[in-house]
Amino acid sequence: MASGNISGGGRNYAKPTSPTTSSASTTADTTVVTITYTPSTLGPAATSYLVTGTSTTGSTVSTTITTSPTTVTGFTSGSTYNINIAGQNYNGPGAFLTAAAALAIPTVYSLQATYNASTTYTVASGISKIAGYVIAGGGGGGGGGGSSSWFGDVAGAGGGGGGGAAIVGFKDFTVTPGQTVTITVGAIGNAGAAGNHSNNAGNSGGDGGAGGASIITYGGTDIATANGGGGGGPGNGAVTSNGNGGAGGTAGNATSNVAGAITVTGVVGGLAENVLAGGGGPYGGAANPGTAQTSNSNITGASAITAILPSNTSYGSGGAGRGFSGNGAAGAGGGGSGGAAGGNVYGNVGGDATGTGAGGGGGGSGGNSRSETANTKNGRAGGAGSAGLVILYVA
Numbered sequence: 001m002a003s004g005n006i007s008g009g010g011r012n013y014a015k016p017t018s019p020t021t022s023s024a025s026t027t028a029d030t031t032v033v034t035i036t037y038t039p040s041t042l043g044p045a046a047t048s049y050l051v052t053g054t055s056t057t058g059s060t061v062s063t064t065i066t067t068s069p070t071t072v073t074g075f076t077s078g079s080t081y082n083i084n085i086a087g088q089n090y091n092g093p094g095a096f097l098t099a100a101a102a103l104a105i106p107t108v109y110s111l112q113a114t115y116n117a118s119t120t121y122t123v124a125s126g127i128s129k130i131a132g133y134v135i136a137g138g139g140g141g142g143g144g145g146g147s148s149s150w151f152g153d154v155a156g157a158g159g160g161g162g163g164g165a166a167i168v169g170f171k172d173f174t175v176t177p178g179q180t181v182t183i184t185v186g187a188i189g190n191a192g193a194a195g196n197h198s199n200n201a202g203n204s205g206g207d208g209g210a211g212g213a214s215i216i217t218y219g220g221t222d223i224a225t226a227n228g229g230g231g232g233g234p235g236n237g238a239v240t241s242n243g244n245g246g247a248g249g250t251a252g253n254a255t256s257n258v259a260g261a262i263t264v265t266g267v268v269g270g271l272a273e274n275v276l277a278g279g280g281g282p283y284g285g286a287a288n289p290g291t292a293q294t295s296n297s298n299i300t301g302a303s304a305i306t307a308i309l310p311s312n313t314s315y316g317s318g319g320a321g322r323g324f325s326g327n328g329a330a331g332a333g334g335g336g337s338g339g340a341a342g343g344n345v346y347g348n349v350g351g352d353a354t355g356t357g358a359g360g361g362g363g364g365s366g367g368n369s370r371s372e373t374a375n376t377k378n379g380r381a382g383g384a385g386s387a388g389l390v391i392l393y394v395a
Contacts, residue, residue, distance in 0.1 A: 014043055015087075015094040016094040017095070018040060018085075018087065018094060020039070020040050021038040022035070022038070023035075024100035025100070025103075027106075030106065030108060031106065031108055032072065033071070033072045033081075033083065034069050035069060035070050035071075036068050040087065045087075048066045050064055051063050051064070051065055052085075052096070053081040053103075055079045055080060056102075059076060061074040077105060078107040078128055080104050081103050082100070082101050083100045084096040084097065084099060085097055107395045109305055109395045114389065115185055115392065116387065117185055118185050120183065121180070121392065122179070123176060123178060123180075124177060127395065128174060128175065129171075130171075131173070131299055131393040132169075132170060132216060132393055134168040134170075134214045134226045134390050135165060135166075135167050136167075136228040137188050137212045137213075137228045138165050138188070138386040139189035139228060139250075139385045140188070140189035140190045140191045140192060140210075140232065140382055141161050141162045141232040141269070141382025142159025142246035142247075142382050143206045143380070143382050144158050144159050144234075144379030144382075145159075145202055146196045147202040147378075147379075157236050157245040159379075160269050162211070162269045163230040163231070163269045164229045164251060164266035165186065165227070165229045166227050166228075166253050166263065167266075168256050168263050168264070170224055170258040171258075171260070171305070171393070175218060179219065180218075181217070182218070183390050184216075185212075185388045186211055187211070187387060188211065188384050188385050188387045189229060189249070190208065191208060192231065192381060195234065195235065195378070204236045205235045205246065205379045205381075207231050207232070207234050208382050210228050210229065210230050211252065211388065212228050213228055214388035214389065216390065216392075223258055224255075224256040224258060229385060230250030230251070233248070233249075248269030251266035
């Protein structure tokens with residue numbers, strides 16, 4: 001029922017009655033609130049409607065609308081509001097009607113930055129939460145072994161492929177403006193050195209280096225850690241017999257103390273089998289390929305955060321190098337391919353991982369005593385793993 005009275009001059013001092021019905025609602029990934037109402041048919045008509053919102057932290061929104069439905073802005077991401085509406089005319093607003101009680105405004109993220117190097121980020125005013133992907137560096141491929149110069153028909157073995165790195169995905173970690181987020185980006189796993197030939201015995205190649213860990217730290221605590229892939233093992237040098245192949249690098253693992261975080265273990269690098277083992281002829285030791293990362297580390301429920309797996313295929317391990325003859329094995333998911341053995345000519349170095357984040361380097365090829373020159377009896381270096389990557393979102 002209308003309030004107020006009629007006084008001299010015929011002016012109606014009554015205020016409008018509350019709307020008959022009203023509602024307030026949100027949709028995902030937006031802070032906009034949609035207000036609907038049904039005008040009352042009792043008492044003086046409202047010329048407009050006053051909408052107010054008060055959050056549980058005391059912040060307020062106030063605006064005037066004239067149509068239903070209407071979208072209202074100004075609400076804070078991640079906050080909860082009580083929203084009320086009142087009809088108003090030249091006498092002011094009437095009684096308020098609750099449009100929504102404890103309406104949760106979605107947390108809406110935007111990309112802060114993609115980090116390729118270690119740094120810090122100071123939480124900006126108005127930011128209360130962070131989300132991100134933390135991707136470590138891939139392991140380097142092992143170097144191929146050298147051959148002996150005095151013994152015929154022997155070959156150093158290929159190096160193992162570098163291991164793939166781990167990945168962490170998380171969201172809705174609470175932060176305070178002015179505080180520091182420390183971002184550590186994992187370094188590449190260095191390539192294993194080539195093993196040289198010698199008269200009596202070929203030297204083994206070098207181990208591939210492990211990829212560095214990528215970490216997000218807040219308040220002195222590591223909240224998300226992705227460890228790098230292990231380096232591929234070296235191919236053994238040949239003495240009076242062929243060398244043994246290098247093992248594939250280990251898979252990186254991950255940890256996080258953020259509730260609901262997704263941790264994805266990397267993948268093992270390709271194994272370089274012994275030169276005399278397997279098919280492909282008497283010297284055709286197989287070179288096993290790397291493996292693509294297929295586990296899902298995507299952060300769900302926030303469309304502004306780009307999915308990285310499995311649609312993005314740049315995460316995997318390196319393939320192994322080959323001893324004596326034949327091609328090295330392919331890397332997978334951005335991992336470098338193993339080096340092809342040269343037979344009577346130069347062998348090939350292992351391929352570097354492509355792109356950034358999680359890829360392992362390829363193993364180097366082994367040297368061959370049947371090569372025509374001393375230099376081609378040497379093994380070949382492995383390939384480098386990829387550097388890490390941190391992608392940070394804020395809300």
